[in-house]
Amino acid sequence: MKQGTTLFLKIAVILIGIPVLALCIFLVPKIGNFAGELYPDMTYMKSLIFIVMYGAALPFYFALYQAFNLLRYIDGSKAFSELSVKALKNIKYCAITISGLYVLASPLFHFIAKKMDPPIGLVGLIIIFASLVIAVFAAVLQKLLKEAIDIKSENDLTV
Template sequence: MKRGSTLFLKTVVILIGIPILAVCIYGLSRFDPNSPYWQLPELANLQYPLLIGMYAAMIPFFFALYQTLKLLSYIDKDEAFSESSVKALKNIKNCAITISILFVLELPVLYMLTKVDDTPGILIGMVVIFASMVIAVFAAVLQKLLENAIDIKSENDLTV
């Protein structure tokens, strides 16, 4: 793989992270407890569980982006078929599973928010869960393929 394509992928990963970081810093900090929206009795107890869930999901998301950048740097260094690449894929898979679990735990809060305010909270939660599981399955398949390729490569090195 040429260096330009991994540079493009690194740029895309960074461009994915910037808006999410902006939402985490600016968007979620706008959850003002004194806002009239959160003063409704039905919503008064939903703000903090929602914030805790979102910020908790932010940690594995950014760790997965970091692991993706590490994986791309391994590819740049021609270390794509190494144990460190397998470890990075395993970490990405675990982060995606963690995000799915966190959003499954967050679904009751999103459901209560949907009941009070006409928001698509459940739909958004389900999309995040589905997308995270797709990423986890894809990373698991790549991890297994990479482990098999490393085994084949080590067997070929021993026969020569």
């Protein structure tokens, strides 16, 4: 594969991470403060928001790192290797973790959305669905890559 194609994808991976970092720095504290103001008698509400959102950011950035590694393997002609399969497996687990966190936190978000004028409860569902789609896609790619590696190793042994 040409270096320019993977360079574009590497830049895209970096550009995906920048807005999420900005959201973590600027928006998550505001959401936590807002939730704390909605329910002043529940002092743990702000902490729960921080745990869920920052907790989901960690596997997100690990998945981006794994995607970047996968692109490096493609550049180094190691696309059909166990390293690539492992990177896809890690991406799958990260997506499942993010989805699981938001599934566990969906009652919390529903609780907050009940007090808001335009309810935004669907945002959590969108994140859950997108993470599950990424997990399934990574699992399918992982399986295909593993089968291709097995076929390649069989062909190497017969020749």
